[in-house]
Amino acid sequence: MKSKANIGGAHPLFYPVLVAACLAVLTPVLWMVSTSLKNKTELFSDPPLLWPESPSLAAYRSVFTDYPFADYFTNSLIVVLTATAISLVFSTLAGYGLSRFKFSGRGAFLAFLLLSQMFPSVMLVIPYFKIMKTAGLLDSRLGLIVTYISFTIPFCTWMMYGYFKSIPRSLDEAASIDGCGPARTFFEVILPLALPGMVATAVYAFITGWNEYLFALILTNSESQKTLPVGIGQLIGQYKVEWNELMAASIYSTIPLMLFFLFLQRYLISSLTAGAVKD
Amino acid sequence: MKTAAKPRSPAAIARSRAGATFVSPAMLVMLLLVVYPLAYGIYISFFNTNLLNRWEFVGLTYYAQSLSDPGFLKSLVITVVYAILVIGGHLIVGVTLAVMLASNVKGNVLFRAVLILPWLFPEVVVAMIFRLIFDPIFGILNFGLGAIGLIDSQVAWLDSPTWAFVAVVGAAIWKGYPLVMLLALAGLQSIPRDRYEAAALDGAGRFQQFRYVSLPGLTQILGVAVILEFVWWFKHFTIVWLMTKGGPVDATNVVSIDIYRTAFQSFDFGRAAAMAVIVLFICILFAAIYRKTVPDDEI
Numbered sequence: 001m002k003s004k005a006n007i008g009g010a011h012p013l014f015y016p017v018l019v020a021a022c023l024a025v026l027t028p029v030l031w032m033v034s035t036s037l038k039n040k041t042e043l044f045s046d047p048p049l050l051w052p053e054s055p056s057l058a059a060y061r062s063v064f065t066d067y068p069f070a071d072y073f074t075n076s077l078i079v080v081l082t083a084t085a086i087s088l089v090f091s092t093l094a095g096y097g098l099s100r101f102k103f104s105g106r107g108a109f110l111a112f113l114l115l116s117q118m119f120p121s122v123m124l125v126i127p128y129f130k131i132m133k134t135a136g137l138l139d140s141r142l143g144l145i146v147t148y149i150s151f152t153i154p155f156c157t158w159m160m161y162g163y164f165k166s167i168p169r170s171l172d173e174a175a176s177i178d179g180c181g182p183a184r185t186f187f188e189v190i191l192p193l194a195l196p197g198m199v200a201t202a203v204y205a206f207i208t209g210w211n212e213y214l215f216a217l218i219l220t221n222s223e224s225q226k227t228l229p230v231g232i233g234q235l236i237g238q239y240k241v242e243w244n245e246l247m248a249a250s251i252y253s254t255i256p257l258m259l260f261f262l263f264l265q266r267y268l269i270s271s272l273t274a275g276a277v278k279d
Numbered sequence: 280m281k282t283a284a285k286p287r288s289p290a291a292i293a294r295s296r297a298g299a300t301f302v303s304p305a306m307l308v309m310l311l312l313v314v315y316p317l318a319y320g321i322y323i324s325f326f327n328t329n330l331l332n333r334w335e336f337v338g339l340t341y342y343a344q345s346l347s348d349p350g351f352l353k354s355l356v357i358t359v360v361y362a363i364l365v366i367g368g369h370l371i372v373g374v375t376l377a378v379m380l381a382s383n384v385k386g387n388v389l390f391r392a393v394l395i396l397p398w399l400f401p402e403v404v405v406a407m408i409f410r411l412i413f414d415p416i417f418g419i420l421n422f423g424l425g426a427i428g429l430i431d432s433q434v435a436w437l438d439s440p441t442w443a444f445v446a447v448v449g450a451a452i453w454k455g456y457p458l459v460m461l462l463a464l465a466g467l468q469s470i471p472r473d474r475y476e477a478a479a480l481d482g483a484g485r486f487q488q489f490r491y492v493s494l495p496g497l498t499q500i501l502g503v504a505v506i507l508e509f510v511w512w513f514k515h516f517t518i519v520w521l522m523t524k525g526g527p528v529d530a531t532n533v534v535s536i537d538i539y540r541t542a543f544q545s546f547d548f549g550r551a552a553a554m555a556v557i558v559l560f561i562c563i564l565f566a567a568i569y570r571k572t573v574p575d576d577e578i
Binding site for chain 1: 304
């Protein structure tokens with residue numbers, strides 16, 4: 001066990017600073033919740049009501065009845081989950097290969113993985129627009145899935161590579177002495193140990209995809225194919241904004257991320273820093 | 280007995296083959312989905328094209344034009360300033376909070392749960408929340424400032440070039456500091472406690488302990504964070520686009536928005552592609568720094 005760092009005890013001044021920081025976080029969040037519960041008259045009350053007098057869930061219903069919100073939500077789920085699953089399979093295999101074997105092109109591949117973090121997404125969106133158009137995948141979920149895989153695979157491979165490095169090689173060697181080939185060693189010995197890393201990697205891929213806006217904005221057109229970020233982004237019209245509906249939609253789209261984090265935060269934080277912090 | 284310069288045992292060859300087998304699926308996908316589009320994007324940058332029927336080769340014209348275009352250069356400057364302010368904000372807020380959370384402060388778990396929240400909001404949602412906050416009529420900012428008497432009229436924050444820039448920086452700091460906070464917290468917790476005890480024995484006060492024990496323990500992890508963050512925020516699009524569309528005038532016209540406009544509003548695809556390649560080179564410059572920051576055994 002590592003001992004926990006402790007810069008002396010807590011200084012009394014820490015409390016006001018932490019409370020102020022929490023207020024800075026919670027005020028916008030509560031303002032969002034409060035706005036989502038207002039009805040039309042309360043929205044326009046001057047001065048603004050801090051909390052609606054008769055909180056109503058009307059906006060939470062009307063985003064589904066007045067807008068194709070269910071489509072946006074389904075599209076986001078399908079696109080992001082599929083891209084995440086595919087990326088996870090490829091990146092787990094690649095991460096293991098990179099962490100355990102020497103082969104020609106390994107160094108170049110690792111360098112490219114890092115480099116791929118540097119590409120501005122606007123740089124890829126122009127060729128992707130043309131490629132998808134030619135392939136007939138413009139305005140389709142399949143097109144988005146392919147695009148999302150392109151930016152989740154490099155990142156996921158890098159994360160899995162880091163995670164596999166933290167699993168002692170002696171386990172591979174022991175399996176090998178027991179007569180396991182590389183495939184059996186991987187599937188029966190190492191893969192079960194890598195599950196926490198895979199969970200964390202999947203969550204990161206999910207968060208990245210769930211956040212993605214630019215590609216979906218450019219590659220989709222019809223309401224039936226748009227994702228949640230694009231759908232929410234266009235709720236903010238030129239002339240009028242239904243703030244209560246906009247905030248209700250925002251809360252809906254945040255729920256999956258909150259749930260993921262709630263259940264998986266243990267894996268997330270430890271994997272985030274695996275390899276980055278030396279013991 | 281003389282052997283070849285690099286003798287390879289059958290076992291080594293088999294292992295090399297196994298490694299290639301594990302990696303090749305991902306490598307193929309990346310060739311197809313990353314390398315090819317990238318090369319195609321560079322190709323487009325040499326053409327005056329609408330991506331349909333007009334493909335007129337112009338060589339490096341667009342590079343020359345972009346690099347001498349005051350509008351583009353200004354957007355690069357805006358982006359650099361934006362990225363530096365956002366990352367500076369993340370570091371100050373993130374490290375300060377991490378140091379406090381790493382102490383035995385009461386209510387630690389609760390503070391941590393609240394302070395991590397912004398990270399869990401999608402970028403689109405963050406942009407929307409902050410548009411609502413800065414809204415002249417519905418915003419809580421005008422209400423709050425009015426209530427304490429700092430302003431007496433409704434200020435349209437996002438219509439003012441200066442305040443709009445402050446607002447998009449603020450929203451990005453709010454959204455992104457938790458990641459730095461988590462990284463710094465993990466870094467602090469990996470510093471052995473006896474170093475603090477040794478420093479305390481040598482008479483180091485709280486600030487000196489932070490300066491001479493905590494900070495050196497954090498440099499590696501924060502070094503990596505800074506470079507990655509720079510690349511992320513340098514190419515950031517979503518929050519700025521949804522809050523200001525790059526305006527008012529061009530006050531928040533970060534380079535991603537400039538490129539987006541050139542490509543998908545002016546349909547000047549070749550020129551936009553050239554601008555994107557220039558941005559890529561700037562990011563690669565930072566990639567080089569990143570490679571130096573990450574110790575060799577990471578590669």
